[in-house]
Amino acid sequence: MSKENSDEKNKQLDQFRVKDEGEALTTNQGLKMAEDEFSLKAGERGPTLLEDFHFREKMTHFDHERIPERVVHARGFAAHGEFEVYESLAPYTKAKFLNEPGKKTPVFVRFSTVAGSRGSGDLARDVRGFATKFYTEEGNYDLVGNNMPVFFIQDGIKFPDFIHAVKPEPHNEIPQAQSAHDTFWDFVANNQETAHMVMWHMSDRAIPRSFRMMEGFGVHTYRLVNEKGQAFFVKFHWKPVLGVHSVVWDEAQKLSGKDPDFHRRDLYEAIENGDYPVYELGLQIINEEDEFKFDFDILDATKLWPEEDVPVRLVGRMTLNQNVDNYFAETEQVAFHPGHVVPGIDFSNDPLLQTRLFSYTDTQLIRLGGPNFHELPINKSVPEVHNNQRDGYGRQAINTSYVSYHKNSLAENTPRPVSEGEGGYSHYQEKVEGRKVRARSESFKDHFTQAILFWNSMSDVEKQHIVNAFSFELGKCKEVSVREQVLEMFSNVSHELVSAIAENIGLSVPGKKEITYTKSSPALSQENTTKKTDTRKVAVIAADDYPEGLSEMMDELKEAGINAEVVSDHQGTIKGSDNTVLPVAHTLMTADSVLFDAVLLASENGKTPLFSFEAPYFVKEALLHYKPIGAIKAGASILEDLQISGQSGVVIDDSQQFIEAVRKARFWNRDGKN
Numbered sequence: 001m002s003k004e005n006s007d008e009k010n011k012q013l014d015q016f017r018v019k020d021e022g023e024a025l026t027t028n029q030g031l032k033m034a035e036d037e038f039s040l041k042a043g044e045r046g047p048t049l050l051e052d053f054h055f056r057e058k059m060t061h062f063d064h065e066r067i068p069e070r071v072v073h074a075r076g077f078a079a080h081g082e083f084e085v086y087e088s089l090a091p092y093t094k095a096k097f098l099n100e101p102g103k104k105t106p107v108f109v110r111f112s113t114v115a116g117s118r119g120s121g122d123l124a125r126d127v128r129g130f131a132t133k134f135y136t137e138e139g140n141y142d143l144v145g146n147n148m149p150v151f152f153i154q155d156g157i158k159f160p161d162f163i164h165a166v167k168p169e170p171h172n173e174i175p176q177a178q179s180a181h182d183t184f185w186d187f188v189a190n191n192q193e194t195a196h197m198v199m200w201h202m203s204d205r206a207i208p209r210s211f212r213m214m215e216g217f218g219v220h221t222y223r224l225v226n227e228k229g230q231a232f233f234v235k236f237h238w239k240p241v242l243g244v245h246s247v248v249w250d251e252a253q254k255l256s257g258k259d260p261d262f263h264r265r266d267l268y269e270a271i272e273n274g275d276y277p278v279y280e281l282g283l284q285i286i287n288e289e290d291e292f293k294f295d296f297d298i299l300d301a302t303k304l305w306p307e308e309d310v311p312v313r314l315v316g317r318m319t320l321n322q323n324v325d326n327y328f329a330e331t332e333q334v335a336f337h338p339g340h341v342v343p344g345i346d347f348s349n350d351p352l353l354q355t356r357l358f359s360y361t362d363t364q365l366i367r368l369g370g371p372n373f374h375e376l377p378i379n380k381s382v383p384e385v386h387n388n389q390r391d392g393y394g395r396q397a398i399n400t401s402y403v404s405y406h407k408n409s410l411a412e413n414t415p416r417p418v419s420e421g422e423g424g425y426s427h428y429q430e431k432v433e434g435r436k437v438r439a440r441s442e443s444f445k446d447h448f449t450q451a452i453l454f455w456n457s458m459s460d461v462e463k464q465h466i467v468n469a470f471s472f473e474l475g476k477c478k479e480v481s482v483r484e485q486v487l488e489m490f491s492n493v494s495h496e497l498v499s500a501i502a503e504n505i506g507l508s509v510p511g512k513k514e515i516t517y518t519k520s521s522p523a524l525s526q527e528n529t530t531k532k533t534d535t536r537k538v539a540v541i542a543a544d545d546y547p548e549g550l551s552e553m554m555d556e557l558k559e560a561g562i563n564a565e566v567v568s569d570h571q572g573t574i575k576g577s578d579n580t581v582l583p584v585a586h587t588l589m590t591a592d593s594v595l596f597d598a599v600l601l602a603s604e605n606g607k608t609p610l611f612s613f614e615a616p617y618f619v620k621e622a623l624l625h626y627k628p629i630g631a632i633k634a635g636a637s638i639l640e641d642l643q644i645s646g647q648s649g650v651v652i653d654d655s656q657q658f659i660e661a662v663r664k665a666r667f668w669n670r671d672g673k674n
């Protein structure tokens with residue numbers, strides 16, 4: 001376990017860390033026990049006795065081990081790290097953790113899928129949660145975001161409906177962790193504010209290559225407030241330095257079987273290997289007086305602010321450098337809340353955000369069993385907590401004063417509220433007036449323009465993937481009427497899109513409805529993302545007697561930051577014709593092409609029956625998934641047997657070109673489906 005951080009939060013957590021290795025076994029009362037394998041019985045073959053306090057305690061605790069999983073975002077994985085701000089953001093916010101250049105703040109980040117239950121697979125087509133807890137000196141600040149910048153609905157009162165629709169259908173609890181079913185698409189067609197987000201959901205963003213290679217978005221418009229009380233509208237972004245990358249759908253489906261933990265394993269191993277994921281924090285800022293200058297309402301969470309119009313200013317970086325010690329204590333018990341803010345950060349009237357401000361504490365109360373969840377080590381703020389809240393299940397604090405009310409004279413009115421000057425949080429005094437109405441603003445009613453913007457911004461390959469995703473998902477809907485309604489709805493986005501889908505799902509093409517909107521936002525296309533070789537995984541398929549030069553090539557790959565791992569027909573080591581020895585990381589039985597970014601062939605076919613069967617299969621899969629394929633010397637014979645030596649992204653005996661191919665990651669101009 002890497003222990004890079006000796007920050008205030010880690011020092012606090014150290015008080016709770018328990019090392020059991022080497023210790024005597026005790027009961028929960030600290031009593032050492034002489035026996036832990038046999039319950040106490042009346043005679044060796046007799047009944048177990050009620051007197052057996054050790055058995056009762058052990059079994060009772062086990063019987064109560066489970067807590068309810070999160071109602072959404074149940075499957076998650078988290079890590080510790082630190083955030084460092086580049087420059088003082090005092091002109092915009094008085095938040096202390098953003099005010100001093102170079103200031104570091106401990107963080108805890110939990111990534112998640114939304115729809116699946118806790119044991120579901122990582123590669124579901126889904127939105128990913130990206131929740132960050134900053135343990136600041138002014139208290140916890142939670143940025144509870146997703147990997148997509150918009151959301152399905154505009155008002156949180158519809159959230160239970162939306163989640164009911166996307167979760168497994170209630171009569172038979174099928175399908176798990178999938179949106180490819182009737183109720184989800186029925187909801188979409190009958191709630192057309194979903195249009196923009198559904199475009200993201202059908203895009204490659206919904207099947208990330210890694211948590212380390214996806215963006216994060218605060219989604220809502222928040223407010224920054226400076227010392228002078230001036231406020232600015234803000235959207236938060238996380239930008240991964242490795243760029244934004246995805247897998248292809250066929251790969252995602254296969255990964256769900258080959259390694260359902262693909263994303264959590266990837267993050268865990270990267271941190272263990274010292275390949276710390278880094279994300280830059282970006283801010284988009286709009287001055288208050290510019291609130292109405294856009295062709296969308298900035299309070300509408302189904303709209304993004306195109307980066308070309310409102311540039312993203314990079315203001316700091318977050319490095320994840322420490323895995324958790326205990327999944328349950330940390331990852332499962334962490335409680336995020338968009339309402340956990342610090343002075344200098346405030347809310348907007350986005351109706352989705354407003355309702356979230358209620359939901360998170362409410363859900364923690366049932367999930368974590370009462371109102372004291374803030375005392376759990378992972379949730380404890382660095383500053384001490386002082387107020388008049390008392391008691392409740394599992395209370396940890398021993399408040400020593402007999403005064404637990406405000407105002408008082410017996411404790412000189414303490415704990416006392418403090419002024420803003422002394423760090424007291426005070427809400428931004430926005431002027432609000434209006435009638436009490438259940439209504440939605442007219443300015444929220446355009447559901448299609450930004451869905452078109454998204455479509456316009458995609459490369460041809462990305463468009464094809466979106467067509468394929470719609471065709472897959474609608475193809476899984478049993479009700480033809482649902483398919484028809486969805487097609488009808490998306491004809492408002494693109495005739496090209498619905499025509500292609502219609503053909504795939506056997507429906508006639510709806511009439512043209514889309515408005516003419518030609519704007520695009522290049523920042524939305526993954527085609528324009530950063531491409532690096534760092535931490536890319538290459539499977540080196542080799543057997544004994546591998547050709548001279550392989551170990552040198554592996555060194556070159558390592559120098560380029562690539563993790564090359566030998567896959568062979570047996571475990572242990574293999575010996576080359578040049579007498580070098582390489583450790584075998586996986587066998588052809590345990591590894592599979594979908595677990596790697598590229599494949600390098602270093603031995604000829606026919607080495608062993610396993611090799612002859614699996615190695616060509618490995619290559620065919622890599623080919624189908626547009627991945628780089630390399631070969632050195634005898635390894636090229638496998639490519640010749642398969643007649644693929646001439647395909648793009650296939651490199652023979654050229655390490656530098658192979659490294660460049662790994663950087664490029666995918667070669668879309670191959671035959672076969674996208």
Ligand code: HDE
Nearest residue numbers: 070072073110129130131145146156159219352359360363
């Ligand atoms: Fe959440 N969401 N959400 N959500 N959300 C929860 O809180 C909710 C929304 C997000 O890793 C729950 O502790 C409502 C948008 C993340 O622990 C719950 C609405 C965004 C996580 C809840 C939304 C998110 C949650 C379930 C509509 C992106 C996981 C468990 C207004 C900006 C946090 C929990 C973690 C979790 C409610 C919509 C992000 C029920 C009512 C939009 C990353 O409180």
